[in-house]
Amino acid sequence: SIVNEEQLIIPHPQLIFRKFVLVPLNEIAPDFIHPVLGKSISALLTECTDKSEVDYINIPAISSIIPN
Numbered sequence: 001s002i003v004n005e006e007q008l009i010i011p012h013p014q015l016i017f018r019k020f021v022l023v024p025l026n027e028i029a030p031d032f033i034h035p036v037l038g039k040s041i042s043a044l045l046t047e048c049t050d051k052s053e054v055d056y057i058n059i060p061a062i063s064s065i066i067p068n
Contacts, residue, residue: 002035011036019050 003010011034015021022045025032030042037044 016044016048017050019045019048019052020054022048022050023054 001010012021016034016037022041026041026045030040032041033039034041034044039047
């Protein structure tokens with residue numbers, strides 16, 4: 001679904017240039033087709049020219065930090 005309003009555009013037009021968005025999105029939905037560009041997330045990540053590194057952080061599952 002596409003939202004194109006004055007204050008909100010979904011999918012964000014700069015998403016394809018941002019590795020920090022594409023890397024985690026590729027982990028959960030690599031075959032999802034971008035509704036505007038018609039390309040999969042994995043293809044967009046492959047084509048992305050962003051050279052920045054995406055670092056992973058280890059966050060414990062919420063169930064492990066909330067007392068019973």
